[in-house]
Amino acid sequence: MPSDTLALGAGIPAPTTEAPWARRALMLAAFGFLALFLALPLASVFTEAFRQGPAAWLAALTEPDALAAMRLTLTVTAIAVPANVVFGVAAAWAIAKFEFRGKALLISLIDLPFSVSPVISGLVYVLLFGSGSLIGPWLAHHGVEILFAVPGIVLATIFVTFPFVARELIPLMQDQGTTEEEAALSLGASGWQTFRRVTLPNIRWGLLYGVLLCTARAMGEFGAVSVVSGHIRGETNTMPLHVEILYNEYNFVAAFAVASLLACLALVTLTVKTLLEIRYGAALAATRKH
């Protein structure tokens, strides 16, 4: 029998891991990649934002157009997220708790906005409500503004954030099955009581998780909103659009100042998400698996 394995030295490598040098090399490559593509860009947002000191940063954020952009972003989010929560819970209830024909198709349709370019998500509303469409002239005649106004921005935002809540809840509720609901019903609870006192507590962390991702996307959406907004300063500019305008005007410090606020939002999202995963990892396991 060959005895070349004697040359392995003191330790025999454990059968299910790599040699220490390989491990170090792999980690180094992974960290290098993440630093170059994720950490450095994030860091650069903040350095650029504070390039001219905190005063300039604050000035850029408190300027009226910036404040208007923040207000609009919050308004849009406040409408789009609850709308998609209602939809998401209803869709998850129907899909997870019942067996019916065409379920797979329904799930695919809900996922549809994920595979549509944000620009196309905006375009569909331009085609629907624009001057060339069937209802466009009618709307214009009655003075209803949808395109290049707040309603259009809300619609486009709902479109792109459409699947987020449902996507988190469906696997979670499918995993939980229907036995607890059946037990509650057999104990005399009404349908609504069953939902509120049995289902909702079981899915609350998944729901929160979905709301979180939905909110982050709603506040940060750029492409779709850009197409339908019309870019009217102080009126139809959301924060990401405001960043673009400032940047294109070569007002980099102001652009990055607003961007830094959005980046903070992203960091908060990631932190809450991570905390949720640490605390309620087991309850979210099904969600993480999809």
Place this chain on the structure above:
Amino acid sequence: MGTPAPAVRAPVWRFRKPGIIPGFRLAMTVTLVWLVVMILVPLSGIFFQSASLGWEKFAALAMDRRTLAALGISFSSAFIAALVNLVFGTLVAWVLVRYRFPGRRVVDALVDLPFALPTAVAGIALTALYAPNGWVGGLLEPLGIRISYTQAGIVLALIFVGLPFVVRTVQPVMEEIDKEVEEASATLGAGRFQTVARVLLPSLTPALLTGFALALARGVGEYGSVIFIAGNIPYASEIAPLLIVIRLEEFNYPAATAIAAMMLAISFSMLLLINWVQARSRKRYGHAV
């Protein structure tokens, strides 16, 4: 008592299997109305608009040189970026799943940054970083490497947005690899490299393919993070979504629609492909991705 036993009936076609849980009609109505009003009706506009153009006009618009160039740039950049993510995303997932090191949670959370960071922010940050006067771009400039305002810049931005798709698809599957399988491979005489290459990675193939396809689909449609760094030079670094925006600004709705229709057709084909891969792997290996 007196009622005769019901005769065995032929199976009835039912939309849903009967059960005692209430609320199906309400939930289903909300779901379908919302889906139709918010998604299907608007999306069908693309289809109707394209159809109303007539085949010849549509073909002329879709086969326009600049359109084809933009589609080519979008797909080739997304493909390259997805390939890079396939390699490095798998590597990152491996390091996160297999190794324990301080700050692992932070690194794990950071992977989701592209999901959480608005694309416009990512776009200007990457531009600042990789422009000739940026931190990284400044280092590359003397070497004669230009990233911003070239296709390389597009690829870079798409690597950024696509990374979490690969990591988050592969990671859970990697976590569920049974340790016994690796031990089995080792007892059969396979070295570590052979175990990784012949046992572990192949068992991840369906997940890798799905992650790749998701990153690719996202990259093809991506707009916000790309337009700042790309330079947007027609035929060189102009992506298809941007061309849609340009056509819209020219009020050339038919051209915008034609480009959108092409992109949707290609994206949906990819979606079907993913579903097919998943269905096949579920049937064969007895597990989903």
Place this chain on the structure above:
Amino acid sequence: MDVTLRKIAKEFGSTAALHELSLDIRSGELIALLGPSGSGKTTLLRLIAGLETPSAGTVMFGEEDAARRPVQDRRVGFVFQHYALFRHMTVLENVSFGLSVRPRASRPTASETRRRALELLDFVQLPGLGGRYPAQLSGGQRQRVALARALAIEPRVLLLDEPFGALDAQVRRDLRRWLREVHDRTGHTTIFVTHDQEEAMELADRVVVMSQGRIEQVGTPDEIHDAPASAFVHGFIGESVKLPVEIGQGIIRHAGRPLGLRAHGRGASTLYFRPHEISRIVSPGEGLSGTVVSYRRVGGLRRVELALGPDDGERVEIDIPAGEQVSTGDTITFRPTNWRLYPEPAADEGHRPLEVKYA
């Protein structure tokens, strides 16, 4: 291939999974490692395979110290509890795997590999299933594939971890008999881990009974059953009755009453016997006497539960012929015909019986 373990110990962190133990396994033997969960039997198996490294001691394969060899070079055929088949490979690819990862110099040609894999599939009675994927097989079939895969590398030792643990009762019995046949035909030194005493006793040439990281006894099934070396083995294998007794002046008493059994020494001890190894014929004033509390039919015998004292006395179960009728409240007097004494658990140091006596 002989396998010799010398003073093997294994610690996981600060907890000892195995206390210094030694074991000789002879070439061609079929050995069972039997014990409750947490007894260290699987750890011992994994140490032999090289999947774990011992904290102390040596594992010898024949004359060779196996510690120098990583698991890849040990040539042990290991059958995992959940089979660990490669699910992205067909059955044939699974079985061929071990041959195809050999270094180029010793690797058989592709056609030779295929021929041997097919041969093994015939051997494990799965001809024609080479193109299937593991997910398309039943549990028993997967078990056979796992065995074929392990045999393909021409192992020096065959190791099986709870080989029948995940199977239905009927499949278990069939596979058990079949594994014995495979062993007899191939002649491999085979070690398997089980917590099922019936499995160990039926299948193995010798049984290693383990508890809490120690070997309690090594012996043939007969030895283990008829001459348990410790209170643990007596209690773990087969049915047993245990009774606290005192010894004095050469007589064993329970609650002051002489049992008609003799032993040396003095002090408290515990008497072990099997429910069916009793005799109803006793001298007057001697033996264990109790009233029938309940009875039930167990196979060809009738199992009777007796209360030995007036109220809260000890309860024991004995077997009497099924033809014999009893009713609750009857008094039965008996004494064990085959019994053992072990020190009281508190004084349980050496696990050795004080005295063994056959009446």
